[in-house]
Amino acid sequence: MNISFMAHSLKKLKTNCLTLTCLLILPMQAFAFDSGEIEVTGQGSVVITPDQFSLTLTITERGRVPSKLKALVDKKSNSVISAAKNLGIRGTNITSARVNLRIVEERPSIQVQGIELNRARQGSVFIDGQSINQQSSNVNDHKKPLFELSRQIMVGFNKIDDYDSFLEQIIKLNVSHISSLSMTVEARGEYYQQALLQAISHAKQKAQRMSKQAGRNLGEIVFIKEMSSNHYSPMYAEAMMSDTSPKVHTSQVGSQTITARVSAKFRLKD
Structure with a gap:
Protein backbone atom coordinates (compact mmCIF):
# COMPACT_ATOMS: atom_id res chain seq x y z
CA MET A 1 0.00 0.00 0.00
CA ASN A 2 2.77 2.39 0.84
CA ILE A 3 4.45 1.86 -2.53
CA SER A 4 1.17 2.38 -4.41
CA PHE A 5 0.42 5.52 -2.38
CA MET A 6 3.90 6.97 -3.12
CA ALA A 7 3.57 6.31 -6.85
CA HIS A 8 0.17 8.02 -6.89
CA SER A 9 1.59 11.03 -5.02
CA LEU A 10 4.51 11.39 -7.42
CA LYS A 11 2.16 11.22 -10.41
CA LYS A 12 -0.07 13.89 -8.88
CA LEU A 13 2.95 16.09 -8.11
CA LYS A 14 4.18 15.82 -11.72
CA THR A 15 0.77 16.84 -13.02
CA ASN A 16 0.67 19.86 -10.72
CA CYS A 17 4.17 20.97 -11.81
CA LEU A 18 3.20 20.69 -15.47
CA THR A 19 0.09 22.77 -14.86
CA LEU A 20 2.10 25.42 -13.00
CA THR A 21 4.63 25.59 -15.86
CA CYS A 22 1.87 26.16 -18.41
CA LEU A 23 0.40 28.92 -16.27
CA LEU A 24 3.77 30.65 -16.15
CA ILE A 25 4.32 30.42 -19.92
CA LEU A 26 0.90 31.32 -21.21
CA PRO A 27 0.87 34.94 -19.89
CA MET A 28 4.15 35.60 -21.68
CA GLN A 29 2.75 34.31 -24.97
CA ALA A 30 -0.43 36.29 -24.51
CA PHE A 31 1.65 39.42 -23.85
CA ALA A 32 3.58 38.90 -27.12
CA PHE A 33 0.36 38.69 -29.13
CA ASP A 34 -1.21 41.59 -27.26
CA SER A 35 1.61 43.85 -28.50
CA GLY A 36 0.16 43.43 -32.00
CA GLU A 37 3.48 43.94 -33.81
CA ILE A 38 6.11 41.84 -35.57
CA GLU A 39 9.70 42.90 -36.34
CA VAL A 40 11.77 41.39 -39.17
CA THR A 41 14.88 42.12 -41.24
CA GLY A 42 15.18 42.20 -45.02
CA GLN A 43 17.98 42.20 -47.59
CA GLY A 44 18.20 43.23 -51.23
CA SER A 45 21.02 42.97 -53.80
CA VAL A 46 21.71 44.42 -57.25
CA VAL A 47 24.41 42.99 -59.54
CA ILE A 48 26.16 45.63 -61.68
CA THR A 49 29.14 46.01 -64.01
CA PRO A 50 31.80 48.68 -63.23
CA ASP A 51 31.86 51.61 -65.66
CA GLN A 52 34.56 53.87 -64.15
CA PHE A 53 38.27 52.95 -64.07
CA SER A 54 41.40 54.67 -62.79
CA LEU A 55 45.10 53.89 -62.97
CA THR A 56 47.96 55.42 -60.96
CA LEU A 57 51.53 55.27 -62.25
CA THR A 58 54.82 56.62 -60.88
CA ILE A 59 57.79 58.14 -62.74
CA THR A 60 61.06 58.14 -60.78
CA GLU A 61 64.56 59.43 -61.55
CA ARG A 62 67.76 59.56 -59.45
CA GLY A 63 70.73 61.90 -59.71
CA ARG A 64 72.89 64.56 -58.08
CA VAL A 65 71.21 67.65 -59.53
CA PRO A 66 67.48 68.11 -58.73
CA SER A 67 66.89 70.52 -61.62
CA LYS A 68 68.09 67.91 -64.14
CA LEU A 69 65.93 65.25 -62.47
CA LYS A 70 62.89 67.48 -62.79
CA ALA A 71 63.54 67.98 -66.49
CA LEU A 72 63.69 64.19 -67.03
CA VAL A 73 60.57 63.54 -64.97
CA ASP A 74 58.69 66.36 -66.73
CA LYS A 75 59.59 64.94 -70.14
CA LYS A 76 58.26 61.48 -69.27
CA SER A 77 55.20 62.98 -67.59
CA ASN A 78 54.34 64.97 -70.71
CA SER A 79 54.65 61.81 -72.79
CA VAL A 80 52.28 59.95 -70.49
CA ILE A 81 49.72 62.78 -70.54
CA SER A 82 49.96 63.05 -74.32
CA ALA A 83 49.31 59.31 -74.65
CA ALA A 84 46.18 59.71 -72.52
CA LYS A 85 44.86 62.72 -74.42
CA ASN A 86 45.45 60.99 -77.76
CA LEU A 87 42.93 58.37 -76.60
CA GLY A 88 40.34 61.10 -76.06
CA ILE A 89 40.71 61.22 -72.27
CA ARG A 90 39.72 64.63 -70.91
CA GLY A 91 42.14 66.73 -68.90
CA THR A 92 39.76 66.65 -65.93
CA ASN A 93 40.40 62.90 -65.69
CA ILE A 94 44.19 63.37 -65.43
CA THR A 95 45.96 64.31 -62.20
CA SER A 96 49.73 64.90 -62.17
CA ALA A 97 50.40 67.38 -59.34
CA ARG A 98 51.81 64.98 -56.74
CA VAL A 99 55.63 65.29 -56.70
CA ASN A 100 58.05 63.87 -54.14
CA LEU A 101 61.78 64.68 -53.64
CA ARG A 102 63.98 62.84 -51.16
CA ILE A 103 67.67 62.24 -50.41
CA VAL A 104 68.86 58.68 -50.91
CA GLU A 105 71.32 57.39 -48.33
CA GLU A 106 74.27 55.82 -50.09
CA ARG A 107 76.52 53.09 -48.82
CA PRO A 108 80.24 53.62 -49.44
CA SER A 109 81.52 51.70 -52.46
CA ILE A 110 84.78 50.83 -50.59
CA GLN A 111 84.88 50.05 -46.90
CA VAL A 112 88.39 50.17 -45.37
CA GLN A 113 88.65 48.55 -41.94
CA GLY A 114 92.41 48.96 -41.54
CA ILE A 115 95.46 50.12 -43.54
CA GLU A 116 99.17 50.50 -42.81
CA LEU A 117 101.53 52.82 -44.73
CA ASN A 118 105.18 53.70 -44.43
CA ARG A 119 105.78 57.39 -43.79
CA ALA A 120 108.21 57.64 -46.71
CA ARG A 121 105.56 56.42 -49.16
CA GLN A 122 102.62 58.29 -47.63
CA GLY A 123 100.40 59.84 -50.27
CA SER A 124 101.15 57.21 -52.92
CA VAL A 125 97.77 55.47 -52.47
CA PHE A 126 94.92 57.05 -54.38
CA ILE A 127 91.13 56.48 -54.25
CA ASP A 128 88.85 58.25 -56.76
CA GLY A 129 91.80 60.31 -58.02
CA GLN A 130 92.76 61.66 -54.57
CA SER A 131 95.28 60.62 -51.99
CA ILE A 132 93.97 59.13 -48.76
CA ASN A 133 94.87 62.29 -46.83
CA GLN A 134 93.08 64.54 -49.30
CA GLN A 135 90.04 62.31 -49.56
CA SER A 136 89.59 61.96 -45.81
CA SER A 137 89.47 65.74 -45.42
CA ASN A 138 87.50 66.70 -48.55
CA VAL A 139 85.07 63.83 -49.32
CA ASN A 140 82.33 65.17 -47.07
CA ASP A 141 82.69 68.68 -48.54
CA HIS A 142 82.72 67.87 -52.27
CA LYS A 143 80.47 64.83 -52.78
CA LYS A 144 76.89 65.86 -53.51
CA PRO A 145 73.98 63.87 -52.09
CA LEU A 146 71.95 61.52 -54.27
CA PHE A 147 68.39 62.74 -54.89
CA GLU A 148 65.29 60.85 -55.98
CA LEU A 149 62.48 62.75 -57.67
CA SER A 150 59.17 61.07 -58.42
CA ARG A 151 55.74 62.09 -59.74
CA GLN A 152 52.46 60.23 -59.53
CA ILE A 153 49.99 60.47 -62.40
CA MET A 154 46.40 59.23 -62.10
CA VAL A 155 44.30 58.69 -65.22
CA GLY A 156 40.57 57.94 -65.27
CA PHE A 157 38.77 55.96 -68.00
CA ASN A 158 35.14 55.49 -68.96
CA LYS A 159 35.83 52.36 -71.03
CA ILE A 160 38.01 49.38 -70.23
CA ASP A 161 39.23 49.33 -73.86
CA ASP A 162 40.84 52.75 -73.34
CA TYR A 163 42.70 51.34 -70.35
CA ASP A 164 44.15 48.52 -72.45
CA SER A 165 45.28 50.95 -75.17
CA PHE A 166 46.79 53.38 -72.66
CA LEU A 167 48.64 50.60 -70.83
CA GLU A 168 50.18 49.44 -74.08
CA GLN A 169 51.53 52.95 -74.71
CA ILE A 170 52.98 53.74 -71.28
CA ILE A 171 54.83 50.44 -70.98
CA LYS A 172 57.03 51.69 -73.83
CA LEU A 173 57.90 54.82 -71.79
CA ASN A 174 59.63 52.80 -69.03
CA VAL A 175 57.61 54.22 -66.14
CA SER A 176 58.83 53.15 -62.70
CA HIS A 177 55.62 51.70 -61.24
CA GLN A 194 17.12 49.83 -55.87
CA ALA A 195 18.70 47.35 -53.45
CA LEU A 196 17.08 49.22 -50.54
CA LEU A 197 13.59 48.86 -52.06
CA GLN A 198 14.23 45.16 -52.57
CA GLY A 219 -1.15 45.24 -41.15
CA GLU A 220 0.65 48.45 -42.10
CA ILE A 221 4.31 49.13 -41.48
CA VAL A 222 4.97 51.20 -38.33
CA PHE A 223 8.77 51.35 -38.20
CA ILE A 224 11.66 50.88 -40.60
CA LYS A 225 15.41 51.28 -40.08
CA GLU A 226 18.26 51.13 -42.58
CA MET A 227 20.87 48.64 -41.33
CA SER A 228 23.44 49.16 -44.12
CA SER A 229 25.14 52.25 -45.52
CA ASN A 230 26.07 53.24 -49.05
CA HIS A 231 29.76 52.89 -48.23
CA TYR A 232 31.86 51.57 -51.07
CA SER A 233 35.34 50.09 -51.28
CA PRO A 234 36.67 50.14 -54.84
CA MET A 235 37.65 46.90 -56.53
CA TYR A 236 41.10 46.35 -57.97
CA ALA A 237 42.40 44.20 -60.80
CA GLU A 238 45.99 43.43 -61.71
CA ALA A 239 47.17 45.08 -64.91
CA MET A 240 48.88 42.29 -66.83
CA MET A 241 49.97 42.26 -70.47
CA SER A 242 52.59 40.36 -72.43
CA ASP A 243 54.45 41.72 -75.46
CA THR A 244 55.43 38.18 -76.45
CA SER A 245 51.83 37.03 -76.65
CA PRO A 246 50.60 36.61 -80.23
CA LYS A 247 47.24 38.10 -79.21
CA SER A 263 14.86 46.26 -40.09
CA ALA A 264 11.07 46.74 -40.23
CA LYS A 265 8.15 46.47 -37.79
CA PHE A 266 4.54 45.74 -38.87
CA ARG A 267 1.21 45.72 -37.07
CA LEU A 268 -0.71 42.48 -36.68
CA LYS A 269 -4.46 42.28 -37.30
CA ASP A 270 -6.95 39.62 -36.27
Whole structure:
Protein backbone atom coordinates (compact mmCIF):
# COMPACT_ATOMS: atom_id res chain seq x y z
CA MET A 1 0.00 0.00 0.00
CA ASN A 2 2.77 2.39 0.84
CA ILE A 3 4.45 1.86 -2.53
CA SER A 4 1.17 2.38 -4.41
CA PHE A 5 0.42 5.52 -2.38
CA MET A 6 3.90 6.97 -3.12
CA ALA A 7 3.57 6.31 -6.85
CA HIS A 8 0.17 8.02 -6.89
CA SER A 9 1.59 11.03 -5.02
CA LEU A 10 4.51 11.39 -7.42
CA LYS A 11 2.16 11.22 -10.41
CA LYS A 12 -0.07 13.89 -8.88
CA LEU A 13 2.95 16.09 -8.11
CA LYS A 14 4.18 15.82 -11.72
CA THR A 15 0.77 16.84 -13.02
CA ASN A 16 0.67 19.86 -10.72
CA CYS A 17 4.17 20.97 -11.81
CA LEU A 18 3.20 20.69 -15.47
CA THR A 19 0.09 22.77 -14.86
CA LEU A 20 2.10 25.42 -13.00
CA THR A 21 4.63 25.59 -15.86
CA CYS A 22 1.87 26.16 -18.41
CA LEU A 23 0.40 28.92 -16.27
CA LEU A 24 3.77 30.65 -16.15
CA ILE A 25 4.32 30.42 -19.92
CA LEU A 26 0.90 31.32 -21.21
CA PRO A 27 0.87 34.94 -19.89
CA MET A 28 4.15 35.60 -21.68
CA GLN A 29 2.75 34.31 -24.97
CA ALA A 30 -0.43 36.29 -24.51
CA PHE A 31 1.65 39.42 -23.85
CA ALA A 32 3.58 38.90 -27.12
CA PHE A 33 0.36 38.69 -29.13
CA ASP A 34 -1.21 41.59 -27.26
CA SER A 35 1.61 43.85 -28.50
CA GLY A 36 0.16 43.43 -32.00
CA GLU A 37 3.48 43.94 -33.81
CA ILE A 38 6.11 41.84 -35.57
CA GLU A 39 9.70 42.90 -36.34
CA VAL A 40 11.77 41.39 -39.17
CA THR A 41 14.88 42.12 -41.24
CA GLY A 42 15.18 42.20 -45.02
CA GLN A 43 17.98 42.20 -47.59
CA GLY A 44 18.20 43.23 -51.23
CA SER A 45 21.02 42.97 -53.80
CA VAL A 46 21.71 44.42 -57.25
CA VAL A 47 24.41 42.99 -59.54
CA ILE A 48 26.16 45.63 -61.68
CA THR A 49 29.14 46.01 -64.01
CA PRO A 50 31.80 48.68 -63.23
CA ASP A 51 31.86 51.61 -65.66
CA GLN A 52 34.56 53.87 -64.15
CA PHE A 53 38.27 52.95 -64.07
CA SER A 54 41.40 54.67 -62.79
CA LEU A 55 45.10 53.89 -62.97
CA THR A 56 47.96 55.42 -60.96
CA LEU A 57 51.53 55.27 -62.25
CA THR A 58 54.82 56.62 -60.88
CA ILE A 59 57.79 58.14 -62.74
CA THR A 60 61.06 58.14 -60.78
CA GLU A 61 64.56 59.43 -61.55
CA ARG A 62 67.76 59.56 -59.45
CA GLY A 63 70.73 61.90 -59.71
CA ARG A 64 72.89 64.56 -58.08
CA VAL A 65 71.21 67.65 -59.53
CA PRO A 66 67.48 68.11 -58.73
CA SER A 67 66.89 70.52 -61.62
CA LYS A 68 68.09 67.91 -64.14
CA LEU A 69 65.93 65.25 -62.47
CA LYS A 70 62.89 67.48 -62.79
CA ALA A 71 63.54 67.98 -66.49
CA LEU A 72 63.69 64.19 -67.03
CA VAL A 73 60.57 63.54 -64.97
CA ASP A 74 58.69 66.36 -66.73
CA LYS A 75 59.59 64.94 -70.14
CA LYS A 76 58.26 61.48 -69.27
CA SER A 77 55.20 62.98 -67.59
CA ASN A 78 54.34 64.97 -70.71
CA SER A 79 54.65 61.81 -72.79
CA VAL A 80 52.28 59.95 -70.49
CA ILE A 81 49.72 62.78 -70.54
CA SER A 82 49.96 63.05 -74.32
CA ALA A 83 49.31 59.31 -74.65
CA ALA A 84 46.18 59.71 -72.52
CA LYS A 85 44.86 62.72 -74.42
CA ASN A 86 45.45 60.99 -77.76
CA LEU A 87 42.93 58.37 -76.60
CA GLY A 88 40.34 61.10 -76.06
CA ILE A 89 40.71 61.22 -72.27
CA ARG A 90 39.72 64.63 -70.91
CA GLY A 91 42.14 66.73 -68.90
CA THR A 92 39.76 66.65 -65.93
CA ASN A 93 40.40 62.90 -65.69
CA ILE A 94 44.19 63.37 -65.43
CA THR A 95 45.96 64.31 -62.20
CA SER A 96 49.73 64.90 -62.17
CA ALA A 97 50.40 67.38 -59.34
CA ARG A 98 51.81 64.98 -56.74
CA VAL A 99 55.63 65.29 -56.70
CA ASN A 100 58.05 63.87 -54.14
CA LEU A 101 61.78 64.68 -53.64
CA ARG A 102 63.98 62.84 -51.16
CA ILE A 103 67.67 62.24 -50.41
CA VAL A 104 68.86 58.68 -50.91
CA GLU A 105 71.32 57.39 -48.33
CA GLU A 106 74.27 55.82 -50.09
CA ARG A 107 76.52 53.09 -48.82
CA PRO A 108 80.24 53.62 -49.44
CA SER A 109 81.52 51.70 -52.46
CA ILE A 110 84.78 50.83 -50.59
CA GLN A 111 84.88 50.05 -46.90
CA VAL A 112 88.39 50.17 -45.37
CA GLN A 113 88.65 48.55 -41.94
CA GLY A 114 92.41 48.96 -41.54
CA ILE A 115 95.46 50.12 -43.54
CA GLU A 116 99.17 50.50 -42.81
CA LEU A 117 101.53 52.82 -44.73
CA ASN A 118 105.18 53.70 -44.43
CA ARG A 119 105.78 57.39 -43.79
CA ALA A 120 108.21 57.64 -46.71
CA ARG A 121 105.56 56.42 -49.16
CA GLN A 122 102.62 58.29 -47.63
CA GLY A 123 100.40 59.84 -50.27
CA SER A 124 101.15 57.21 -52.92
CA VAL A 125 97.77 55.47 -52.47
CA PHE A 126 94.92 57.05 -54.38
CA ILE A 127 91.13 56.48 -54.25
CA ASP A 128 88.85 58.25 -56.76
CA GLY A 129 91.80 60.31 -58.02
CA GLN A 130 92.76 61.66 -54.57
CA SER A 131 95.28 60.62 -51.99
CA ILE A 132 93.97 59.13 -48.76
CA ASN A 133 94.87 62.29 -46.83
CA GLN A 134 93.08 64.54 -49.30
CA GLN A 135 90.04 62.31 -49.56
CA SER A 136 89.59 61.96 -45.81
CA SER A 137 89.47 65.74 -45.42
CA ASN A 138 87.50 66.70 -48.55
CA VAL A 139 85.07 63.83 -49.32
CA ASN A 140 82.33 65.17 -47.07
CA ASP A 141 82.69 68.68 -48.54
CA HIS A 142 82.72 67.87 -52.27
CA LYS A 143 80.47 64.83 -52.78
CA LYS A 144 76.89 65.86 -53.51
CA PRO A 145 73.98 63.87 -52.09
CA LEU A 146 71.95 61.52 -54.27
CA PHE A 147 68.39 62.74 -54.89
CA GLU A 148 65.29 60.85 -55.98
CA LEU A 149 62.48 62.75 -57.67
CA SER A 150 59.17 61.07 -58.42
CA ARG A 151 55.74 62.09 -59.74
CA GLN A 152 52.46 60.23 -59.53
CA ILE A 153 49.99 60.47 -62.40
CA MET A 154 46.40 59.23 -62.10
CA VAL A 155 44.30 58.69 -65.22
CA GLY A 156 40.57 57.94 -65.27
CA PHE A 157 38.77 55.96 -68.00
CA ASN A 158 35.14 55.49 -68.96
CA LYS A 159 35.83 52.36 -71.03
CA ILE A 160 38.01 49.38 -70.23
CA ASP A 161 39.23 49.33 -73.86
CA ASP A 162 40.84 52.75 -73.34
CA TYR A 163 42.70 51.34 -70.35
CA ASP A 164 44.15 48.52 -72.45
CA SER A 165 45.28 50.95 -75.17
CA PHE A 166 46.79 53.38 -72.66
CA LEU A 167 48.64 50.60 -70.83
CA GLU A 168 50.18 49.44 -74.08
CA GLN A 169 51.53 52.95 -74.71
CA ILE A 170 52.98 53.74 -71.28
CA ILE A 171 54.83 50.44 -70.98
CA LYS A 172 57.03 51.69 -73.83
CA LEU A 173 57.90 54.82 -71.79
CA ASN A 174 59.63 52.80 -69.03
CA VAL A 175 57.61 54.22 -66.14
CA SER A 176 58.83 53.15 -62.70
CA HIS A 177 55.62 51.70 -61.24
CA ILE A 178 52.06 50.92 -62.37
CA SER A 179 49.44 50.38 -59.68
CA SER A 180 46.46 48.03 -59.78
CA LEU A 181 43.40 49.14 -61.72
CA SER A 182 40.62 50.65 -59.59
CA MET A 183 37.06 49.91 -60.75
CA THR A 184 33.96 51.81 -59.55
CA VAL A 185 30.36 52.50 -60.57
CA GLU A 186 29.29 56.03 -61.50
CA ALA A 187 25.59 55.69 -60.52
CA ARG A 188 26.23 53.64 -57.41
CA GLY A 189 23.75 55.68 -55.32
CA GLU A 190 20.88 54.86 -57.68
CA TYR A 191 21.69 51.14 -57.64
CA TYR A 192 21.85 51.21 -53.85
CA GLN A 193 18.35 52.73 -53.73
CA GLN A 194 17.12 49.83 -55.87
CA ALA A 195 18.70 47.35 -53.45
CA LEU A 196 17.08 49.22 -50.54
CA LEU A 197 13.59 48.86 -52.06
CA GLN A 198 14.23 45.16 -52.57
CA ALA A 199 15.24 44.85 -48.91
CA ILE A 200 11.95 46.44 -47.78
CA SER A 201 9.95 44.07 -50.02
CA HIS A 202 11.89 41.12 -48.64
CA ALA A 203 11.14 42.21 -45.07
CA LYS A 204 7.42 42.48 -45.87
CA GLN A 205 7.35 39.00 -47.44
CA LYS A 206 8.99 37.51 -44.35
CA ALA A 207 6.52 39.27 -42.06
CA GLN A 208 3.57 37.98 -44.11
CA ARG A 209 4.76 34.38 -43.90
CA MET A 210 5.43 34.63 -40.16
CA SER A 211 2.09 36.29 -39.35
CA LYS A 212 0.20 33.73 -41.45
CA GLN A 213 1.92 30.91 -39.60
CA ALA A 214 0.83 32.54 -36.32
CA GLY A 215 -2.78 32.83 -37.50
CA ARG A 216 -2.75 36.62 -37.78
CA ASN A 217 -3.08 39.10 -40.66
CA LEU A 218 -0.33 41.56 -41.50
CA GLY A 219 -1.15 45.24 -41.15
CA GLU A 220 0.65 48.45 -42.10
CA ILE A 221 4.31 49.13 -41.48
CA VAL A 222 4.97 51.20 -38.33
CA PHE A 223 8.77 51.35 -38.20
CA ILE A 224 11.66 50.88 -40.60
CA LYS A 225 15.41 51.28 -40.08
CA GLU A 226 18.26 51.13 -42.58
CA MET A 227 20.87 48.64 -41.33
CA SER A 228 23.44 49.16 -44.12
CA SER A 229 25.14 52.25 -45.52
CA ASN A 230 26.07 53.24 -49.05
CA HIS A 231 29.76 52.89 -48.23
CA TYR A 232 31.86 51.57 -51.07
CA SER A 233 35.34 50.09 -51.28
CA PRO A 234 36.67 50.14 -54.84
CA MET A 235 37.65 46.90 -56.53
CA TYR A 236 41.10 46.35 -57.97
CA ALA A 237 42.40 44.20 -60.80
CA GLU A 238 45.99 43.43 -61.71
CA ALA A 239 47.17 45.08 -64.91
CA MET A 240 48.88 42.29 -66.83
CA MET A 241 49.97 42.26 -70.47
CA SER A 242 52.59 40.36 -72.43
CA ASP A 243 54.45 41.72 -75.46
CA THR A 244 55.43 38.18 -76.45
CA SER A 245 51.83 37.03 -76.65
CA PRO A 246 50.60 36.61 -80.23
CA LYS A 247 47.24 38.10 -79.21
CA VAL A 248 46.85 41.26 -77.13
CA HIS A 249 45.17 40.60 -73.79
CA THR A 250 41.75 42.17 -73.28
CA SER A 251 40.88 43.09 -69.70
CA GLN A 252 37.74 41.65 -68.12
CA VAL A 253 36.01 43.66 -65.38
CA GLY A 254 33.50 41.09 -64.07
CA SER A 255 30.60 42.25 -61.90
CA GLN A 256 29.91 43.68 -58.45
CA THR A 257 27.06 43.24 -55.98
CA ILE A 258 25.52 46.16 -54.08
CA THR A 259 23.65 45.03 -50.95
CA ALA A 260 21.21 46.84 -48.64
CA ARG A 261 19.68 45.70 -45.32
CA VAL A 262 16.72 47.01 -43.32
CA SER A 263 14.86 46.26 -40.09
CA ALA A 264 11.07 46.74 -40.23
CA LYS A 265 8.15 46.47 -37.79
CA PHE A 266 4.54 45.74 -38.87
CA ARG A 267 1.21 45.72 -37.07
CA LEU A 268 -0.71 42.48 -36.68
CA LYS A 269 -4.46 42.28 -37.30
CA ASP A 270 -6.95 39.62 -36.27
